[in-house]
Amino acid sequence: MLEVEVTAVGSAGDGIATLGDGRTVALPFTLPGERVTARETGRRGEVVLAEAEAVLQPGPDRVAPPCRHFGICGGCALQHWAEAPYRAWKRRRLVEALERAGFADAPVGECAPCPPRTRRRADLAIRQVADGVAIGFHARGDARVVDMRECHVLHPTIFALLEPLRTLVAKLRGFRREGSALINLLDSGPDLLLRTDDALTPGDRQLLAAFAAEHGVRRIAWAKGQDVPEMGAQTGTVGLRLGDATVAPAPGAFLQAAPEGEAAIVAAVIAGLPRKLPAKARVADLYAGVGTISLPLSRHVRVEAFEGEAAAVAALSAGANAAGARVTAKRRDLARQPLLLPELASYATVVLDPPFNGAAEQMALIARSKLRRVIYVSCNPAALARDAALLRKANWRVEAATPVDQFLWSPHLEAVVTFAQA
Numbered sequence: 206m207l208e209v210e211v212t213a214v215g216s217a218g219d220g221i222a223t224l225g226d227g228r229t230v231a232l233p234f235t236l237p238g239e240r241v242t243a244r245e246t247g248r249r250g251e252v253v254l255a256e257a258e259a260v261l262q263p264g265p266d267r268v269a270p271p272c273r274h275f276g277i278c279g280g281c282a283l284q285h286w287a288e289a290p291y292r293a294w295k296r297r298r299l300v301e302a303l304e305r306a307g308f309a310d311a312p313v314g315e316c317a318p319c320p321p322r323t324r325r326r327a328d329l330a331i332r333q334v335a336d337g338v339a340i341g342f343h344a345r346g347d348a349r350v351v352d353m354r355e356c357h358v359l360h361p362t363i364f365a366l367l368e369p370l371r372t373l374v375a376k377l378r379g380f381r382r383e384g385s386a387l388i389n390l391l392d393s394g395p396d397l398l399l400r401t402d403d404a405l406t407p408g409d410r411q412l413l414a415a416f417a418a419e420h421g422v423r424r425i426a427w428a429k430g431q432d433v434p435e436m437g438a439q440t441g442t443v444g445l446r447l448g449d450a451t452v453a454p455a456p457g458a459f460l461q462a463a464p465e466g467e468a469a470i471v472a473a474v475i476a477g478l479p480r481k482l483p484a485k486a487r488v489a490d491l492y493a494g495v496g497t498i499s500l501p502l503s504r505h506v507r508v509e510a511f512e513g514e515a516a517a518v519a520a521l522s523a524g525a526n527a528a529g530a531r532v533t534a535k536r537r538d539l540a541r542q543p544l545l546l547p548e549l550a551s552y553a554t555v556v557l558d559p560p561f562n563g564a565a566e567q568m569a570l571i572a573r574s575k576l577r578r579v580i581y582v583s584c585n586p587a588a589l590a591r592d593a594a595l596l597r598k599a600n601w602r603v604e605a606a607t608p609v610d611q612f613l614w615s616p617h618l619e620a621v622v623t624f625a626q627a
């Protein structure tokens with residue numbers, strides 16, 4: 206048994222303390238200023254992992270977590286922390302990422318909040334359990350599924366589908382032991398991608414159709430395991446408003462996790478544009494998805510969007526064309542075929558919003574380019590630090606940096622950073 210004083214919160218959201226012999230110990234659900242007793246549970250590299258047994262002296266910023274599943278559910282790590290220090294910690298994560306890249310004293314703004322119950326995209330696990338069907342996020346640290354009876358991050362429209370989904374899945378012959386439900390809340394209502402572990406029967410398909418009609422779900426796509434999804438039931442068209450266009454994302458398409466987060470990202474990107482843009486100027490939006498950034502950006506400037514997924518390119522092109530938006534979308538694998546120096550030179554600015562692992566190949570070229578300005582949207586401070594270090598070496602500076610708390614109560618951080626040539 207250890208007795209330690211917690212001094213900080215680390216990047217995974219765990220309290221951090223230093224042992225007498227100088228080793229670092231990570232203690233989930235503890236906070237700075239707390240004295241706790243703890244049991245050692247393992248190692249992560251040099252770090253000792255431990256679970257707090259008792260909080261001998263609670264910290265000044267400890268609050269009652271609102272959710273009954275907190276501590277068990279893997280969705281949230283920090284509900285026990287008061288809002289102001291929690292948000293200051295999220296901002297600090299961006300400060301530290303930029304410091305690691307070599308940008309000390311970067312102008313980092315306040316953290317843009319996303320309120321509870323605004324998450325519009327949920328990837329939920331489904332399991333057969335002793336007394337029925339469980340649906341929810343995975344438990345913290347293991348593969349169990351938390352059968353969510355409340356959730357303070359999901360939009361209420363998504364949460365309201367969970368109980369009827371339990372009933373539906375329990376009746377499906379095509380469900381045996383496990384599956385998943387990816388729900389995107391579009392402007393046309395919830396859009397469901399259901400995966401089960403066996404083939405659907407004709408009776409199952411009727412059940413899906415009845416579910417869609419009863420619960421206002423315009424489209425249910427279905428797949429066995431990781432197969433390509435097929436249509437399970439459709440009662441109408443799906444749509445999501447982006448800028449002046451309406452797009453129809455494919456089932457399970459990437460969307461920013463919360464509309465408030467999306468609005469903060471788009472506002473920070475637009476604020477990062479050069480003040481004067483010639484009439485013929487073009488901006489490249491890399492890793493454009495269905496056009497979350499391209500479409501609102503096209504109100505200000507002509508946009509060329511690049512994206513690796515064919516379905517996203519098709520959705521973006523169709524939406525942009527129907528609305529007459531100034532966006533052309535092209536499919537391109539930016540890891541294998543990053544934009545080359547002459548291509549980069551043709552843009553007034555490049556915006557990029559890469560996946561979790563960042564954009565090493567593309568950033569190496571951007572760092573060597575004649576571009577004067579790059580706006581980087583990041584969902585992973587570690588990848589941002591690696592990618593930004595390439596710009597630092599090439600003498601760029603940070604003009605603005607905005608942390609966005611898109612994943613409330615989790616350790617994840619979204620950020621928008623505008624870099625300019627020094």
Ligand SMILES: C[S@@+](CC[C@H](N)C(=O)[O-])C[C@H]1O[C@@H](n2cnc3c(N)ncnc32)[C@H](O)[C@@H]1O
Nearest residue numbers: 492493494497512513514538539540558559560
């Ligand atoms: C974080 S999402 C951003 C999407 C979009 N900007 C948005 O805000 O909705 C990353 C996008 O990068 C795409 N992507 C991943 N790897 C890629 C690659 N090698 N080349 C091009 N696009 C890729 C994904 O399909 C996804 O749409």
